[in-house]
Amino acid sequence: MKKVLIANRGEIAVRILRTLRTMGLESVVVHHAADAASLAVREADEAREIAAATPVAAYLDVAAILAAARSSGADAIHPGYGFLAENADFAEAVERAGLTFVGPPPRVIRLLGDKIHARERVARAGFPITPSATDSSDRTAFLRAAREVGFPLLVKAAAGGGGRGMRIVRSPDALEAELETARREAERSFQDGRVYVERYVERPRHIEVQILSDAHGNHLHLGERECSVQRRFQKIIEEAPAPVLTAAQRRRLCEAAVGIARAVGYRNAGTVEFLFAPSGEFYFLEVNTRLQVEHPVTEMVTGIDLVAEQLRAAMGEPLSLRQEDVVARGHALEVRLCAEDPGSGHTPTTGEVALLRAPGGPGVRFDGGLCEGQAVTTSFDSMLAKLIAHGADRAQAIARMRQALRDLVLLGVAHNGAYLERVLGHPAFASADLHTHFLEQHAADLALPGAAGPDLVTLLAAAVLVDPSAGADVPEPYASMGEWRN
């Protein structure tokens, strides 16, 4: 492997580029014209534009991406996350083209990508899953089975994952309509309308385990991450290690993840997601067959470069580590900075990155793909960048993250930075009393106060004085007042 094409954009493309450079590998990025001035395009050794009807379509155009790989002489493709990262057909096309896909083999992606089959396989291997019912051509039978699962329940898309296509249904009356909507959304989003329902666990924690496997049958885990702070099933704050697990619970969870990796013949880096119930029981959710958005918290506590390990595994090298070499030190947090307005229901915002000053200091890492002048549109996901903070313990990591969020200057597009800082400052976050509806439970406390008092005066002063003409044409009687005092 000498030259790697990155079939992605934004912060993850930049993140992968950094490892390619340290490993002495050449890089190519593909991009839509909308991203021509992006940081990833600037930092890559080469960039190939892909023409497409919409910006997203460019990053999903398998034929164009393979053509770019051929013409640039790349011998491997890293898909990042999202887009084609969990598309088995893409992975297969990459291999057929004689290139290395940096990820698991197509058959593993296909098996685990079908959430229904994955659950069946995991249950067969003896690991716990939540009670569930699977869609079938007999709609009446499915409805009956779904009602037997009990309410509230979750409707999920077979081809979904990562929180996409999920609905919570609390009453039997709403079930049929919600199933219909879920099927339609699934059909439109994944071209696969199959859905399934599973028992909804109240106040669950979302805990996942990073796995790493090579082509020689070696499987290990890099510890767990807790990602319970979510909005609409999208993770917002992630941390490693999970703060409340006992040593025995941690061992059981991590061993289950490695067992699942072994059962499916996993290769490369992946994540096994679990629901962790208040009772201490855990249930398998799904396997994400790619690098996760939140992988940096694992990197911060273990000191392992996950992208480097992915590349080594893809080259067919045996893992450079044994399980006992993986030691977690301290605590790490990640927050997702998103273009959204916390003051108006977290609706997405648009704009232009007018000013960007990334924070620094001990243990602080900023993973962004942003540069000044860049337009932020709704063409792509609303995530702008990630902030990661590491500390000797959780309290220090929180303190560093809160300061980093206050230090971050990102102007021109409204974002959730101040909101995240408020979440981290909440006593229930400090005591790690987390579950996946944490943000709803504490919504009243977490609402951002508006500018008032001296802060408002300071803000208005900045806004009016930045115009140098302000005060130059003062109307009477004020102009005559001179040094008037109150």
Next chain:
Amino acid sequence: MRRILRVADQRHEVLVLPSREGRRLLLGRDVHPASLRALGGGEYRLEVDGMAHRAWIAVRGDAIHVHVGGRSWTVECVDELAETAAASGGASDTAEAPMPGTVVRVMVETGHAVRRGQTLVVIESMKMETAIVAWRDGVVAAVHRPLGSTFDRRAPLVSLEPEPSS
């Protein structure tokens, strides 16, 4: 000179007065001595009521983006004339986008009679579908965005014929 500024839908009037050092701001009945010095790269030293702050400011059109006190804000400069015109206009016959997104379904056409609560278009934003429903009975005057088109917040989506005055 008088400035009308809006911060998160709160309207503020500020009068800027000259002084020997810096400026003075008149806000309500209070006067605040203030000065602002550019340090380069969008960074400023701001002094208000004798307190010094580090601030970063970027101006884009009518929007003044400010980072001060560990938090980012957007202050909107309000044009007094436009404000007066908007206030004298009648009630809107148009549904505006509550957030930026994409039109994923169009359920009505121009000329269609619709009942209050009937879905007009469905938009997708943040991986979620939102139905834009008729806010009263009426006749569709225009569907402003075709299927598949993207739009920003407050973009007009569907208009109804003005209500006949009774």
